[in-house]
Amino acid sequence: MDSTDLSAVWLTLKLATVVTLLLLVIGTPVAWWLARTRSALKGTVGAVVALPLVLPPTVLGFYLLVAMGPNGPVGQLTQSLGLGLLPFTFPGLVIASVFYSLPFVVQPIQNAFEAIGNGPLEVAATLRASPWDAFWAVAVPLAKPGFLSGAILGFAHTVGEFGIVLMIGGNIPDRTRVVSVLIYDHVEALEYTQAHLLAGGMVLFSFMVLLGLYTFNPSRRSTA
Amino acid sequence: MSGDIRARFRIDRGSFALDVDLNLPGRGVTALFGHSGSGKTTCLRAMAGLERPPDGYFALGDNIWQDEARSHFLPPHRRALGMVFQDAGLFPHRSVRGNMEFGKQRAGSAATLSLTDVADLLGIGHLLDRPPQQLSGGERQRVAIARALLAAPKVLLMDEPLAALDLKRKLEILPYLERLHRELAIPIIYVSHAPDEVARLADHLVLLDSGKVAASGPLNTVLSRIDLPAAFADDAGVVIEAWIAEHEADDLTRLEFPGGRIFVSRRPELVGTHLRCRIHARDVSLALEPQTRSSILNCVTATVVALAPTDTPGHILVKLDASGEPLLARITQRSADKLNIRPGLVLCAQIKAVALLA
Numbered sequence: 001m002d003s004t005d006l007s008a009v010w011l012t013l014k015l016a017t018v019v020t021l022l023l024l025v026i027g028t029p030v031a032w033w034l035a036r037t038r039s040a041l042k043g044t045v046g047a048v049v050a051l052p053l054v055l056p057p058t059v060l061g062f063y064l065l066v067a068m069g070p071n072g073p074v075g076q077l078t079q080s081l082g083l084g085l086l087p088f089t090f091p092g093l094v095i096a097s098v099f100y101s102l103p104f105v106v107q108p109i110q111n112a113f114e115a116i117g118n119g120p121l122e123v124a125a126t127l128r129a130s131p132w133d134a135f136w137a138v139a140v141p142l143a144k145p146g147f148l149s150g151a152i153l154g155f156a157h158t159v160g161e162f163g164i165v166l167m168i169g170g171n172i173p174d175r176t177r178v179v180s181v182l183i184y185d186h187v188e189a190l191e192y193t194q195a196h197l198l199a200g201g202m203v204l205f206s207f208m209v210l211l212g213l214y215t216f217n218p219s220r221r222s223t224a
Numbered sequence: 225m226s227g228d229i230r231a232r233f234r235i236d237r238g239s240f241a242l243d244v245d246l247n248l249p250g251r252g253v254t255a256l257f258g259h260s261g262s263g264k265t266t267c268l269r270a271m272a273g274l275e276r277p278p279d280g281y282f283a284l285g286d287n288i289w290q291d292e293a294r295s296h297f298l299p300p301h302r303r304a305l306g307m308v309f310q311d312a313g314l315f316p317h318r319s320v321r322g323n324m325e326f327g328k329q330r331a332g333s334a335a336t337l338s339l340t341d342v343a344d345l346l347g348i349g350h351l352l353d354r355p356p357q358q359l360s361g362g363e364r365q366r367v368a369i370a371r372a373l374l375a376a377p378k379v380l381l382m383d384e385p386l387a388a389l390d391l392k393r394k395l396e397i398l399p400y401l402e403r404l405h406r407e408l409a410i411p412i413i414y415v416s417h418a419p420d421e422v423a424r425l426a427d428h429l430v431l432l433d434s435g436k437v438a439a440s441g442p443l444n445t446v447l448s449r450i451d452l453p454a455a456f457a458d459d460a461g462v463v464i465e466a467w468i469a470e471h472e473a474d475d476l477t478r479l480e481f482p483g484g485r486i487f488v489s490r491r492p493e494l495v496g497t498h499l500r501c502r503i504h505a506r507d508v509s510l511a512l513e514p515q516t517r518s519s520i521l522n523c524v525t526a527t528v529v530a531l532a533p534t535d536t537p538g539h540i541l542v543k544l545d546a547s548g549e550p551l552l553a554r555i556t557q558r559s560a561d562k563l564n565i566r567p568g569l570v571l572c573a574q575i576k577a578v579a580l581l582a
Contacts, residue, residue, distance in 0.1 A: 119313055122274055125300040126307035127327035127375050133301075137326070141317040 004173065005182065005198060012178040015090070016158040019097040020105075023154045024147070026098065027105040031150075032135070034106070035113035050103045057100060061167025064096050068168070088170045093178075096168040097158045105154040112146020113139060149213060156209045160202070227285025229254075229379065229411060233270045234279035235435075242266050242277070242435040248428060250285060253405050253412045255422040255443075258432035264415045267432065268381050271413065272307050273300035284379055304334065306372030308382045312364040314356035320367050321352040327375025334376040342370045345407065346400050362393035366400060373408075380404075380412045386421060394421075401425055419459040423447075423502045424581040448550035450532035450541045460534075460541060460552050461504035463581070468497050476521075479578075483546030484524035488578055500581040505541055507577040508553035512563055514572050522575040526551055528567050531560065544573055 034046055052060055067074045068086040075085055086092030116139060124134035140147070162180040169176030171185065179198055186195035229248040235241065242263040248254045256264040269275040271282055273289060276297055282290040289298045306327075314323050324342070328335045343349040346366040356364060365385050372380060385401075386394045398421070404412065405425060416422050422429060422443075429446040431438040439446045446452075447462050466479040468491060477491040479499065486501070493499065514523050526544035534541050540560055544551040551573055555565075565571070 119309070119311070120315060122300070123307075123309065123313040123315070124326070125274070126272055126305060126381075127371065128301050128330035129326070130301050133330070138315060142315075144317075 002194075005194060007174050008177050008179050008182040008198075009201075011090075011174065011176075012159055012180075015093060015097060015178060016155045018094055019101060019158045020151055020155045022094070022098050023101060023105040024151060027102060027109060027150065027154075028147075030102075031106045031109035031146075032113055032139075034110045049106050052100050053103050057161060057163030058167055060100060061096060061164040064099065064164070065167050068092060068095070087168055088172060088176060090169075090175055093165060093169040093176050096164050097161060100161055100164050101154045101157045104157045105150040108149035108153065109143060109146045112143035112149075115146075116142045148216075152209055152213050156206060159205070229285075229413075230281065230283045231267070231271060232279075232281040233267060233277040235266065235270075235275075235277045240266075240435065242270075244432070244435075244437050246430060246437065246440060248413070248430070248440075249411065251409065251411050252427035253414055253425050254428040254430060255426035256413065256415045256430050256432060257417065257419075257422050257426075259417060261434075262432040263435040264417075264432045265383055268383050268413060268415050271379075272305055272381055273298060273303055287378065301330075304331075304376060304378040306375055306377030306380045308365070308368050308372050308380070308385045310384045310387050312356075312361075312368040312385075314359075314364055314367055314371075316356055318356075319352070320348065320354050320356065320359070323356065323367060324352075324371045324374055327371055331374070331376040335374060336376065337374055339374060342373050345373075345403065346370045360393065361389045362396045365389065365393075365397055369400070369404070373404075378410055380408070380410055382412060382414045384415050384417070386416075386418070398424060420502070420579075420581070423461075423463045423579075424500060444550055448543060448552055450530060450543045450552065459504070460554065461502055461507075462550055462552055464501050464503060464549060466499050466501055468493055468495050468499065470495060481549060483526070483549035483551065485522075486524075486575060486578055487521045488580065491580070502579040502581055503551065503575055504577070504579070505552035505554040507575060508551060509574045509576065510542065510553055510555055510559070510563065510565065511572045511574055515574065518574070520574045520576060522578075524551070524573045524575065526571065526573045528565055528569045528571065530567055531565065546573065 030049065034042060065087055066072050068078070069075045070079070070085060078084065078086055086095060120138050120142060121134050124138045129137060160180060165176065165178055165181055171177050171181050179202065183195050183198045186198070227250045229250060231244065231246045231248065234243050244263070244267055256267060258264045266275060270277050270280060278292065280290050280292050288296065289303050290296060315326065318326065321339070324339055328339065340349070343352060346369055348363065348366050348370060351359060351363060351367065356367070359367065369385070386397060389397065402425065414425060426443050428441070429443045430440045431446060431452065438452055439449055444462055464481045464483070466481040466486065469478045469480040469485070471477050471490060475490045476487045477489070479486045479488060479501070524546045526546040529543040529545050532541045534554065538556050538558070539554055540557050542553045542555060542560070542565060544553060553573060
């Protein structure tokens with residue numbers, strides 16, 4: 001494995017970590033709202049969050065590219081803020097990945113919140129816990145398996161993305177060239193040995209992630 | 225100590241309506257009794273603030289927790305109450321101790337009871353470090369009660385705390401509830417559909433029927449009413465407070481109560497111990513004069529107060545007064561006619577069975 005490969009691995013891990021942390025911050029309130037609301041908008045918001053599950057990454061990437069480009073609304077905003085343009089940068093890749101991996105984080109957390117139900121929160125309220133207090137002291141600890149699943153799935157899914165990276169990030173060494181894209185490059189250049197190394201690594205990594213998910217996170221929803 | 229409880233709630237959800245206006249004593253155990261769908265749990269949840277009836281008023285002494293006329297509503301976490309749910313609702317991610325500390329920490333300086341004292345009161349001292357998953361149903365309920373008490377409540381609300389338990393567990397937990405009754409200064413509001421629990425624990429009884437108050441008053445005053453909806457007539461009967469007068473040589477124990485004396489199988493308690501007994505109307509028969517040639521031992525002199533029809537064809541309820549203690553008897557209309565039973569008549573109430581509640 002040469003420095004190009006190592007740099008891509010490092011970039012991939014950095015991207016997945018940043019995206020996962022951001023998704024936990026963004027996804028938790030979305031999941032809470034979706035799990036608890038009786039609003040008529042629930043279906044619409046739920047569908048929008050789930051869109052990346054069914055859309056080809058190129059479609060999502062195309063629209064994000066347009067939006068973040070020089071004439072897109074996001075692009076004009078970032079330019080007026082003096083931030084320049086996001087496509088073909090690491091932050092651009094982060095934003096695109098957040099959209100792409102959102103359902104993988106939101107849905108497990110939402111399911112966990114729904115499984116808790118109203119009971120424990122009502123108990124907490126009768127024990128003097130404000131809604132904010134009850135959220136942190138009761139809902140989050142009880143939904144821990146959901147958070148774990150969401151974080152692992154979000155991380156793994158970001159590591160594995162390809163289409164959206166090509167659309168938004170291009171293939172710039174050290175800045176936007178992640179492992180999945182590099183494998184493609186190696187194959188195109190007929191560098192099968194290097195491709196094998198990275199691809200095998202991905203297989204091993206994915207297997208370990210799923211093994212961890214199924215071994216350490218048996219669904220135990222016992223309530224007392 | 226904390227003053228009376230005023231509760232007025234009106235909810236109309238089409239298929240379900242609740243319309244209650246209650247004045248409850250600020251101490252002792254008040255039972256909200258009714259069949260499922262009578263609105264007793266909704267009423268309790270409204271008291272806790274878990275439901276917000278659009279038309280509601282709730283005050284505990286000087287503390288007004290809800291007054292919709294002035295758009296005042298205190299959310300549950302700002303009410304000094306303890307609530308025990310049917311399924312205990314222990315937090316699975318905390319130990320027994322962690323569960324008990326949850327409310328105590330949040331009540332701050334108001335929490336004066338010590339965790340150890342409350343654990344002793346409910347007999348759970350040896351369970352403190354266990355996770356809730358390892359407790360029996362009865363133990364869980366005791367932990368839930370302890371947890372509620374530690375949050376320094378001014379009223380303890382209990383929503384059928386024994387309903388999910390089998391008979392053995394019920395019998396295990398009832399003595400603790402009686403202990404709370406004796407040792408706590410705060411009022412307890414107890415929702416139940418089990419007549420025996422009510423007879424055993426309650427001082428004040430509210431009968432709810434289809435979302436409305438059918439009766440509310442001191443336990444025996446309500447129990448001895450014969451004008452109640454037929455739904456409650458099946459279990460008609462009174463509760464007497466008796467004490468053990470003597471253990472006799474032939475393995476019988478003589479109980480005394482203001483209305484007279486009753487013999488029961490030998491009891492383990494000491495002479496002088498107070499016992500609550502339930503006398504079902506169906507276990508009381510009437511005779512115009514004391515029967516010396518009868519196997520029935522217990523005969524209490526009583527005056528007929530009133531007669532009322534029951535749901536059972538051919539049967540009536542007779543309300544009696546035994547030296548100020550109310551009694552109920554269920555007899556046939558035919559016997560009533562034959563003996564010419566009428567208000568004012570003095571006769572002998574023969575008691576075939578007594579259910580000792582403690």
